[in-house]
Amino acid sequence: MSKVKVIVNGAKGNMGKASVQAIENDGELECVSQCDVGSNLMDEIASKSPDVILDFTHPNVVFSNTKTIIESGKRAVVGTTGLTEVQLKELDELSRANNTGVLVCPNFAIGAVLMMQFAAQASKYLHEVEIIEYHHPYKADAPSGTAIKTVDMIHDVSPNVNEHFGDFKQTELIEGSKGGYYKNVPIHSVRLDSYIASQEVLMGSPGQRLTIRHDSMDRMSFMPGVCLAIKKSVDVTGLVYGLEKIL
Ligand SMILES: NC(=O)c1ccc[n+]([C@@H]2O[C@H](COP(=O)([O-])OP(=O)(O)OC[C@H]3O[C@@H](n4cnc5c(N)ncnc54)[C@H](O)[C@@H]3O)[C@@H](O)[C@H]2O)c1
Structure with missing residues (x-):
C-alpha cells in the first residue's frame, strides 16, 4: 500500500515539528515537504503533489491557507484555531465545489x-x-x-x-x-x-x-489524532469539524 503523502505547513512551529516527527514515525505516512513563513504553498503543492496538507500555522492566515489547499483540489487537515462559523461554512461550500475535503480539529487529543x-x-x-x-x-x-x-x-x-x-x-x-x-x-x-x-x-x-x-502536558498527546486525521481525510468530502466525527 502506498504511503499518504503529506505537506506540513507551519513545520517550524511547536505543533509542526511534533507532527513532522510523528508522520516520519508512522509507516503509512510520508512527509514530502516542510513549509513555513517564506514558503510558497501553492508551488510546493504543485511540485510535491501531496495527498494531504496539514496546517498548524496562525489564526490570521489559516483561512487563506485552507482556501489555497482546497482550490488546488487537495485535502486539508487543519489544527490551527481561529476559524469562525462563517469561515467554516465557506470552507465547506468551497471544498464541495472543488470535490475535495477539509478536516478541522480544534483538539486532536x-x-x-x-x-x-x-x-x-x-x-x-x-x-x-x-x-x-x-x-x-x-x-x-x-x-x-x-x-x-x-x-x-x-x-x-x-x-x-x-x-x-x-x-x-x-x-x-x-x-x-x-x-x-x-x-x-x-x-x-x-x-x-x-x-x-x-x-x-x-x-x-x-x-x-x-x-x-x-x-x-505534552504535544505528543495530539499526535495519534493528527496521524489518524491525515489518514481519514483522504476519504472526506466537504467540511468535517471535530476529531470525534472520524473516530
Ligand atoms: N488542534 C490541536 O490539537 C492543537 C493543539 C495545539 C495547538 N493548536 C493550534 O495550532 C496553531 C499553531 O500552534 P503552535 O503552538 O505550533 O504555534 P507556533 O507559533 O509554535 O508555530 C506556528 C508556525 O507557523 C508558522 N507560520 C505562521 N504564518 C505562516 C504562514 N502564513 N505560512 C506558513 N507558516 C506560517 C510560524 O512561522 C511558526 O513556525 C495555533 O492556532 C494553536 O492554537 C492546535
Whole structure:
C-alpha cells in the first residue's frame, strides 16, 4: 500500500515539528515537504503533489491557507484555531465545489474529545455551565478553539443552558471579570507558562457541581489524532469539524 503523502505547513512551529516527527514515525505516512513563513504553498503543492496538507500555522492566515489547499483540489487537515462559523461554512461550500475535503480539529487529543462529549452529555441534566481554559502565554488567540468547540457541542444538545442568568446581569467592577460569552456560556482564558493545553468544564444544578477536566502536558498527546486525521481525510468530502466525527 502506498504511503499518504503529506505537506506540513507551519513545520517550524511547536505543533509542526511534533507532527513532522510523528508522520516520519508512522509507516503509512510520508512527509514530502516542510513549509513555513517564506514558503510558497501553492508551488510546493504543485511540485510535491501531496495527498494531504496539514496546517498548524496562525489564526490570521489559516483561512487563506485552507482556501489555497482546497482550490488546488487537495485535502486539508487543519489544527490551527481561529476559524469562525462563517469561515467554516465557506470552507465547506468551497471544498464541495472543488470535490475535495477539509478536516478541522480544534483538539486532536482523544482525552479532550472525550471531555467535550461528556460535557455535552452532562448538559442534558446540569444546565449551568462555565469553562476555564489554560494555555501557554504564546497562544495567539483567546478563547481556545477547544472551548468554542465544547460550547458548540453542548449547544447542539442543550441550546438553553444558563437560562438561570435570565435578565439579571451582575455589575462587573472590572470589565471581563465574568468571562467572554459564547452561546450564553462564559469562557475564562488563563495564559500562563507551564501550561500546554488544559480545560475545565464546570457544570451545576441546585446543590451539586460536576467538573470535567482535561490536561495535555505534552504535544505528543495530539499526535495519534493528527496521524489518524491525515489518514481519514483522504476519504472526506466537504467540511468535517471535530476529531470525534472520524473516530
Ligand atoms: N488542534 C490541536 O490539537 C492543537 C493543539 C495545539 C495547538 N493548536 C493550534 O495550532 C496553531 C499553531 O500552534 P503552535 O503552538 O505550533 O504555534 P507556533 O507559533 O509554535 O508555530 C506556528 C508556525 O507557523 C508558522 N507560520 C505562521 N504564518 C505562516 C504562514 N502564513 N505560512 C506558513 N507558516 C506560517 C510560524 O512561522 C511558526 O513556525 C495555533 O492556532 C494553536 O492554537 C492546535
